[in-house]
Each structure stands twice: as C-alpha cells, then as structure tokens.
Amino acid sequence: MMTSSIVQRVSECFIKPLHPIEDSKQISYLTGWDIAMSSMHYIQKGLLFKKPTTSPNNQQDFIESLLKKLKYSLSHALFHFYPLSGRLVTHKTQHPPSYTIFVDCSNNNPGARFIYATADVTISDILSPVDVPPIVESFFDLNKAINHDGHTMPLLSIQVTELVDGVFIGCSLNHCIGDGTSFWNFFNIWSEIFQSQSCENENDVPISRLPFHYRWFLQGYGPPISLPFKHHEEFISRYESPNFRDRFFHFTPESIVKLKAKANKEFNTTKISSFQALSAHVWRCVTRARGLTNDQKTSCKLAINNRLRLEPPLPQEYFGNTVDVVSAEMTVDELLQNNLGWAAWKVNVAVVNHDDKQVRKMLKEWLESPVVYQLGRHFDPQSITVSSSPRFNMYGNEFGMGKAMAVLSGYANKFDGNVSSYQGYEHGSIDLALTLTPNAMRALELDEQFVNIVV
Known part of the structure; x- marks a missing residue:
C-alpha cells in the first residue's frame, strides 16, 4: 500500500x-x-x-x-x-x-x-x-x-x-x-x-x-x-541523497539519566550533560557499526546555538541563523578503546569552549574567506553530525486536534551520519532520527550496547 x-x-x-x-x-x-x-x-x-x-x-x-x-x-x-x-x-x-x-x-x-x-x-x-x-x-x-x-x-x-x-x-x-x-x-x-x-x-x-x-x-x-x-x-551545488536508511530511536528519561550518570562516573566529573552523554554514546555505537579502521579519523559534530553565547546575548526570539558547528575529533581507536565518559568529556569540552570569543573568531574567519556549506563535501562519512534540539517545543503545538502523535522530517539535509534530535512524546524523553547506509544501520540494530538503551 x-x-x-x-x-x-x-x-x-x-x-x-x-x-x-x-x-x-x-x-x-x-x-x-x-x-x-x-x-x-x-x-x-x-x-x-x-x-x-x-x-x-x-x-x-x-x-x-x-x-x-x-x-x-x-x-x-x-x-x-x-x-x-x-x-x-x-x-x-x-x-x-x-x-x-x-x-x-x-x-x-x-x-x-x-x-x-x-x-x-x-x-x-x-x-x-x-x-x-x-x-x-x-x-x-x-x-x-x-x-x-x-x-x-x-x-x-x-x-x-x-x-x-x-x-x-x-x-x-x-x-x-x-x-x-x-x-x-x-x-x-x-x-x-x-x-x-x-x-x-x-x-x-x-x-x-x-x-x-x-x-x-x-x-x-x-x-x-x-x-x-x-x-x-x-558557490551552489545540488545534492542527491544516496540510498540511506532513515529511522527513529526512542530514549526514555530513565535511559538518559543512566547514560549521564555512567559518563560522569567514568570520567569522575558532574559536568557532562544528558545530551552530551547521549551524543557520545551514539557516536561510539555508530562508529563501531561502520567497521572503520583504527587509524581513521572520526568526529562528533554538534550544531550549536550562539544566541546566549554572545556577550551581550541575543534574545531567544532572534529570527535568523546563529548556528555554528563544534566538533570533537579523534581516531577510531581512541574513541573505541576509551570509555563513554572519556568520549562524552571530549564533546563537553568542544561545547564549553565555544564562547563569545570563539564565536566572533569563527565568524570573522568566515567573513574574510566565505564558505557556503555543501552537503556533498562538508559532512564526512566517518563522523556524525547532531542537529536540532530536544529543547524545542514541538509537542506543545496544537491545532484543534490535541497533542501531535509524532514529529517527522522530510527529504531535506539527510546525509550519512546525520542525527536529528527531537523532543520525545513523553516528558523528558528524546527521539533521535539517524540516517546511515543500510549496512551500518543493520550493524547498529545488532549492537547490544545500543539496543539495550533504546526502546
């Protein structure tokens, strides 16, 4: 049908x-x-x-x-x-x-x-x-x-x-x-x-x-x-998405709390956030599923909102783009031989270091040598890129039909390693939409460390 x-x-x-x-x-x-x-x-x-x-x-x-x-x-x-x-x-x-x-x-x-x-x-x-x-x-x-x-x-x-x-x-x-x-x-x-x-x-x-x-x-x-x-x-190119698989994975509030606690305990800190722990967990599992060689470089890239990072900050109601991409990078061997807490800390450092000074520095560099992002070139198949945010109010939108059953996305901006984060249906939960090659997705679905966390 x-x-x-x-x-x-x-x-x-x-x-x-x-x-x-x-x-x-x-x-x-x-x-x-x-x-x-x-x-x-x-x-x-x-x-x-x-x-x-x-x-x-x-x-x-x-x-x-x-x-x-x-x-x-x-x-x-x-x-x-x-x-x-x-x-x-x-x-x-x-x-x-x-x-x-x-x-x-x-x-x-x-x-x-x-x-x-x-x-x-x-x-x-x-x-x-x-x-x-x-x-x-x-x-x-x-x-x-x-x-x-x-x-x-x-x-x-x-x-x-x-x-x-x-x-x-x-x-x-x-x-x-x-x-x-x-x-x-x-x-x-x-x-x-x-x-x-x-x-x-x-x-x-x-x-x-x-x-x-x-x-x-x-x-x-x-x-x-x-x-x-x-x-x-x-500076313009047309990107045609190859044959990917695109599916949602649901993380309950309880599973997210456990991941955060595990990451902080392993690195002996309290500073790793729930989302940083979750991103690092997905990064490690996807990297394992891809079967990359130990010496290959991999990264966890996160789209990050600059509104509150500027000094003085911009209002959350600022209408436009204020997004940069921060990155934690290492070899596959470093990522997989170390534990979740170590990877999550690297993600945390990338986020924390992106302050007003870094925002202005990156923007100045862009203005002096402009680069227009290309889907086929700026997102490598050894990494993941986490975009959107579970903090966005998605299920609070009603149009006379009660609470929505689901949030879904279209064809746009899908590439190997794309991870779109969504507010989950239940309070405190998170849904992640992953786009991967069919082989990598099959391997991820068999990864015990991954499937034991998702619903």
Missing part, C-alpha cells in the same frame, strides 16, 4: 501577512550565518495529528473549518514573521566582483504557499514501519529545493495532508531565513494564534513572544555583506 499510494494535491494558494508591512521593514540583509546556508536544503519538519472521531459528513466540515483557521492564523503569524512572506534578491557587480543577498519583504510578493493534499494512508502506515516510510517526503513541499532557490520560490510553504485517520502539517522553511530555533518559534506562535482566535475575529491576537528581527552583524562587517563571487554557480 505504501509504495503505490500517491499524495494528491487538492488545492494551492498563497497567504500574505494580515496587514501591510511597513516601508522601514521591507529589506532585510542576510548575515554570514544566513548566507552560509545558501546551498543547503530548506528546513522540513512537521506534526502528525489524529483526526477527531466524527461522522463522514462532519469529516468534510472539519477539514474545511481546519483549513480556514490554519490559513487565517498563518496570515496573523506572517504579520509578525514578515520575512517569511518575502523573496530573496541578489545585487551583483562585476568590477570588482560582488554578490549581495537580501530579503525583499515588500507587500508586492505573493506570500507563503499553502497546500491542501490527501493521501490514502493511515497513521499506522506512517508510524508502524521500522524505517520512516518514503511517502513522508511527499508530505512536504519544496523537496530538494536549496535555500538559494528562494529567489524564485516561496521562503515558507505549508502543506496540510489529510490522511484516512489523521492530518499532517508539514512546514518547509528557507534555512537562509532562520535556524531551528527560529523555525520552532514561528511554529509555536502560529499554534498560539490558532488556539486563541476564531476565524470570525478580525482583531489582532496578542502573542506571548514577539520575534526579534534586527539581524546581528559582527562590527565592521556589514550590513550588507558582499561575497567575492560573480555568479551563484560558484
């Missing part, structure tokens, strides 16, 4: 901000952190809900009402998150070569795309298989689009897919516009607006946390930032 099912798009429209955007807000220059994402895919995350139990006639009424409220609340949300309704624009000069990217937030843009689709599948069809079924990729718009495509494609696209017994709300957000923190801040506020208004209420709905839109630039470097390129082909 899963292989033959096709997601049918029923309707499509564009949603603009509820009110016109002020002239003073119509241009937003991209920072170095934003521009570095130009060749990556859009962020694709979504929530799977169970449909309310009603009669067939009421089912159609429910969907029509849901779509109407989603569109209206999205229009409200876009007024606050107005860059998402815009388009990317580039200004180029030939002599000297210069390439400047900004967001055109003017009211002339069509806005965010909104799609309603149907799929003849059930919640069980999605959640029961061991691996994430391929059809989930069809629950998102803009598959395989890279962020530079935001010059001609919407910067935000929402796809609402009606299943037999459920509804999936998939969000594709241009990664040049925001990082994971920005993504979930937007999703949270959209949900907040949805829950606090009716479609008949034309008045503005107050929101709990206004986004902060004034982008942060290193002193002496912009805005705007001019790249030393003549054409986007000099």
